[in-house]
Amino acid sequence: xxxxxxxxxxxxxxxxxxxxxxxxxxxxxxxxxxxxxxxxxxxxxxxxxxxxxxxxxxxxxxxxxxxxxxxxxxxxxxxxxxxxxxxxxxxxxxxxxxxxxxx
Amino acid sequence: xxxxxxxxxxxxxxxxxxxxxxxxxxxxxxxxxxxxxxxxxxxxxxxxxxxxxxxxxxxxxxxxxxxxxxxxxxxxxxxxxxxxxxxxxxxxxxxxxxxxxxxxxxxxxxxxxxxxxxxxxxxxxxxxxxxxxxxxxxxxxxxxxxxxxxxxxxxxxxxxxxxxxxxxxxxxxxxxxxxxxxxxxxxxxxxxxxxxxxxxxxxxxxxxxxxxxxxxxxxxxxxxxxxxxxxxxxxxxxxxxxxxxxxxxxxxxxxxxxxxxxxxxxxxxxxxxxxxxxxxxxxxxxxxxxxxxxxxxxxxxxxxxxxxxxxxxxxxxxxxxxxxxxxxxxxxxxxxxxxxxxxxxxxxxxxxxxxxxxxxxxxxxxxxxxxxxxxxxxxxxxxxxxxxxxxxxxxxxxxxxxxxxxxxxxxxxxxxxxxxxxxxxxxxxxxxxxxxxxxxxxxxxxxxxxxxxxxxxxxxxxxxxxxxxxxxxxxxxxxxxxxxxxxxxxxxxxxxxxxxxxxxxxxxxxxxxxxxxxxxxxxxxxxxxxxxxxxxxxxxxxxxxxxxxxxxxxxxxxxxxxxxxxxxxxxxxxxxxxxxxxxxxxxxxxxxxxxxxxxxxxxxxxxxxxxxxxxxxxxxxxxxxxxxxxxxxxxxxxxxxxxxxxxxxxxxxxxxxxxxxxxxxxxxxxxxxxxxxxxxxxxxxxxxxxxxxxxxxxxxxxxxxxxxxxxxxxxxxxxxxxxxxxxxxxxxxxxxxxxxxxxxxxxxxxxxxxxxxxxxxxxxxxxxxxxxxxxxxxxxxxxxxxxxxxxxxxxxxxxxxxxxxxxxxx
Numbered sequence: 001x002x003x004x005x006x007x008x009x010x011x012x013x014x015x016x017x018x019x020x021x022x023x024x025x026x027x028x029x030x031x032x033x034x035x036x037x038x039x040x041x042x043x044x045x046x047x048x049x050x051x052x053x054x055x056x057x058x059x060x061x062x063x064x065x066x067x068x069x070x071x072x073x074x075x076x077x078x079x080x081x082x083x084x085x086x087x088x089x090x091x092x093x094x095x096x097x098x099x100x101x102x103x
Numbered sequence: 104x105x106x107x108x109x110x111x112x113x114x115x116x117x118x119x120x121x122x123x124x125x126x127x128x129x130x131x132x133x134x135x136x137x138x139x140x141x142x143x144x145x146x147x148x149x150x151x152x153x154x155x156x157x158x159x160x161x162x163x164x165x166x167x168x169x170x171x172x173x174x175x176x177x178x179x180x181x182x183x184x185x186x187x188x189x190x191x192x193x194x195x196x197x198x199x200x201x202x203x204x205x206x207x208x209x210x211x212x213x214x215x216x217x218x219x220x221x222x223x224x225x226x227x228x229x230x231x232x233x234x235x236x237x238x239x240x241x242x243x244x245x246x247x248x249x250x251x252x253x254x255x256x257x258x259x260x261x262x263x264x265x266x267x268x269x270x271x272x273x274x275x276x277x278x279x280x281x282x283x284x285x286x287x288x289x290x291x292x293x294x295x296x297x298x299x300x301x302x303x304x305x306x307x308x309x310x311x312x313x314x315x316x317x318x319x320x321x322x323x324x325x326x327x328x329x330x331x332x333x334x335x336x337x338x339x340x341x342x343x344x345x346x347x348x349x350x351x352x353x354x355x356x357x358x359x360x361x362x363x364x365x366x367x368x369x370x371x372x373x374x375x376x377x378x379x380x381x382x383x384x385x386x387x388x389x390x391x392x393x394x395x396x397x398x399x400x401x402x403x404x405x406x407x408x409x410x411x412x413x414x415x416x417x418x419x420x421x422x423x424x425x426x427x428x429x430x431x432x433x434x435x436x437x438x439x440x441x442x443x444x445x446x447x448x449x450x451x452x453x454x455x456x457x458x459x460x461x462x463x464x465x466x467x468x469x470x471x472x473x474x475x476x477x478x479x480x481x482x483x484x485x486x487x488x489x490x491x492x493x494x495x496x497x498x499x500x501x502x503x504x505x506x507x508x509x510x511x512x513x514x515x516x517x518x519x520x521x522x523x524x525x526x527x528x529x530x531x532x533x534x535x536x537x538x539x540x541x542x543x544x545x546x547x548x549x550x551x552x553x554x555x556x557x558x559x560x561x562x563x564x565x566x567x568x569x570x571x572x573x574x575x576x577x578x579x580x581x582x583x584x585x586x587x588x589x590x591x592x593x594x595x596x597x598x599x600x601x602x603x604x605x606x607x608x609x610x611x612x613x614x615x616x617x618x619x620x621x622x623x624x625x626x627x628x629x630x631x632x633x634x635x636x637x638x639x640x641x642x643x644x645x646x647x648x649x650x651x652x653x654x655x656x657x658x659x660x661x662x663x664x665x666x667x668x669x670x671x672x673x674x675x676x677x678x679x680x681x682x683x684x685x686x687x688x689x690x691x692x693x694x695x696x697x698x699x700x701x702x703x704x705x706x707x708x709x710x711x712x713x714x715x716x717x718x719x720x721x722x723x724x725x726x727x728x729x730x731x732x733x734x735x736x737x738x739x740x741x742x743x744x745x746x747x748x749x750x751x752x753x754x755x756x757x758x759x760x761x762x763x764x765x766x767x768x769x770x771x772x773x774x775x776x777x778x779x780x781x782x783x784x785x786x787x788x789x790x791x792x793x794x795x796x797x798x799x800x801x802x803x804x805x806x807x808x809x810x811x812x813x814x815x816x817x818x819x820x821x822x823x824x825x826x827x828x829x830x831x832x833x834x835x836x837x838x839x840x841x842x843x844x845x846x847x848x849x850x851x852x853x854x855x856x857x858x859x860x861x862x863x864x865x866x867x868x869x870x871x872x873x874x875x876x877x878x879x880x881x882x883x884x885x886x887x888x889x890x891x892x893x894x895x896x897x898x899x900x901x902x903x904x905x906x907x908x909x910x911x912x913x
Contacts, residue, residue, distance in 0.1 A: 007907045015624075015650035018907040029907065033624065050666040053654040053714075055630065058623040064654040064662055066530075067560070067627055080557045 001102055009037060009097040017061075019052040022103055027088060028052035029099065030072055032059055037099055038072040039090045045083030108136040111408070112197055112207040114187045114352065116141025118150060119381025119397040120213025121169060126405035128177055129609060129644040134409060137179045138205050140197070142186040143236060146171050149616065150236070151394060157240050157268030168616070190356035192374050209376050209408060212353055212364060216346040216382040216392065221256065225318030231340045234265040243341070247272035250338035254278075254327055256315055258285035262343035266307055269341070277308040277335060279315060279327065289434045293450060294457050294473040301430050301455065310335065348383045348390050363390035368415030370404040380404050387418050394617065395419060395606050402607035422483045430455075433479035436469035436486045437461060444468065447500045460500055465493040480598035517571045526572070527565045532558040537569060541576040548582045549573060550590065588847070589628035591620045596846040600636055609641065611648055627653070632847030635734070638770055639842055642883040652733075658904070659729030659890045660717055668717060669710040671731035672724055673767070676741045676759035676779075677705035683726065690723050704738030704776065706731065715905050721891040729890040730768050734848070737776050739763040740788065744781030744798070753798030755781035758827060762796070762834060768887035769880075772845040772854075775838065790818045793841075793851040794834055799823070803830050807837055807863070808855030816852040819860045821867075836873040839880035840866055 049065035218233030258280030319326035348363035363385030396419035406413035422435030461469035522535030660668035697711035744755030789795030795806035806818030
């Protein structure tokens, strides 16, 4: 487990996302309206759609390919689709806005 | 813009005043230096939602409309916890109880209203409160922890909501009401009795025809004495008997006051530079206590302050649509029968549905709905526009059109179909899977089936078959749920557009809030559609929400299955030059584009581009585009035409280029494709396009509503015109009429079939109306910009194309 500084909340638009490559995986970072920053593996279990390109509604993201809905907190794919996406622990420094990812 | 901004002060940090400010910021963001005073210690919140807080469905954060960051980013100085105590109308200054002074050029009073407290002996005892603000809500929550019994005085909406909240907190609640039946201002007796029964079943008790006389108890309220001598025990008394406009400040400052602060149609008081909006204002003798009028007033005031043209506020016809403890109730207009009116009723005690229409001289003047309010918005719009409903009464009452009465036609075919046959081609759902969802999965509506199997969740083409299967397997259990534009609302497109217009709603968030969306932040169906409707209705004021657009429109390239993008430079009319071809080829080589392909619309598609490369590629291509994939004008396909072809009668290429340049970047409900053929041989296949132009000798045929895609449809002939300018005129009018009337995501082919070609012809045949439509589309098009250029030039937009900075370990 390593904790890394990956950027600042300001780098991500609200209801937007940025991706990053780490240890051979692509990770998508999302910033919700609530201010929360969440990280998941950037791959929809259905057909591998890039979740970073999807639309963020509340705390769920819709895959841009076939509209599967993924809960960004748990990584669970919502019914009627099934599956699970890997999630990563994110910490945001409330003063500086720096984002730390544990991987 | 002059360097010195005028000073604007708003007294009252509530829904009405802040709404006016929001609107003003859109119309004239630089015009004023704004200061807001609010007596409550919170930012602007949605008072209507207090009952949800009390009922446990929301917490305070959920009902905040504008957070502190909003005030900051708009440069507004906000004083919370300050009560303005005086206005110096001569020197134009206000002063607060904490000694702050602020000068103004323009002053808005939005002081709202106060709960009306009955002047009963003992009303000042502890445990006697109103239900008006967050503090009251908190007292109720605290009291419920230590006490058991509560009385609510007032059987109106507010009282019932308070009672419901107290029940939820575990208290024993009785509602005291002076009238024979509850909610008499919104409901007739029949609906009221049904509501009472429902609430009693939930545990609420009622003391009707009771006049309160005194509050009993020493220090704290212990009981209530009625005029008939009876008493009721209690630990808490909530008075919810009405509100009165808060006019103290205005009255003390010499501003004209009656019941509320008197304003004219421009929300002006009798003192120059002072305005009033919201519950504190009285317009043409009426002080409104509902949200819609407040929004309408706010819109007029904002325009006035921005120096924009406005017809003024002419008062509101109000309707009430409420959810009282989970029961839907709606009423509008004059809903109690009076001499000269007749009424139609429908009452189903088993299902708990009641509906009444009040009719006067063949016009609908009022309605009450109970249990199912889905017809509320359409009925309200009929009441407002005063149309003649003769002959349609029964249909309005029963809400049933002939096809909904159900036919069994086609069921035989569905029955005979094999279980593994695919019904939904987009998501690969078989007949067997749907049958199982109904028979063992308990699905009773198309919505259920969609949620359970994904059938009809994508293109929707199979919906009639899904409905048929539901009928077949569920029979009587099938529920016809009124479907809204998506699962987040029960409202349809027309209702939503009407409400946006009526209340001048300006953002996606606001629409969801005011129209009671049941999903936080909506979904991929409603968000893009609301974004479209708002942009279509308010082309100048609305700021497009890129986060509510699909990937293709957010990144102005088409996402492919592997996550790469494809780029289609615009090639007007399909005509390019050797120099442009060289440029495209060089860029393709430089960025290692794996495939270059001609599209169906005669353009070059550079497929397989990495997202990171997009901005650089656009920079080097330096050609417009970004709209080859959106819900917008795609391409204008052309044939060779008279320039080279021996049959060509007109210049198809020239016309194609002219049309493509005219409508480039147009936002539309769905993608729009055009074609121009130079002769009736129609080599450009113009008769399967949304708008097809076919040259004939001495003129042009104009065709509409064609589609070569999912549902192949040949066009209908709209008309024949002589000149090139007329082609433009009709194309503009047709496209704008489509933009204004189609449902989001509806291609012209389905739209033409739904509304009928005749209605479109009728709307366009009058030249004056045609030109008005043309003017509106031109005004909208004048505001479009090249998104590629914008992204190339703005780092804030460009950052989203690259991975976030190289991580460093800590």
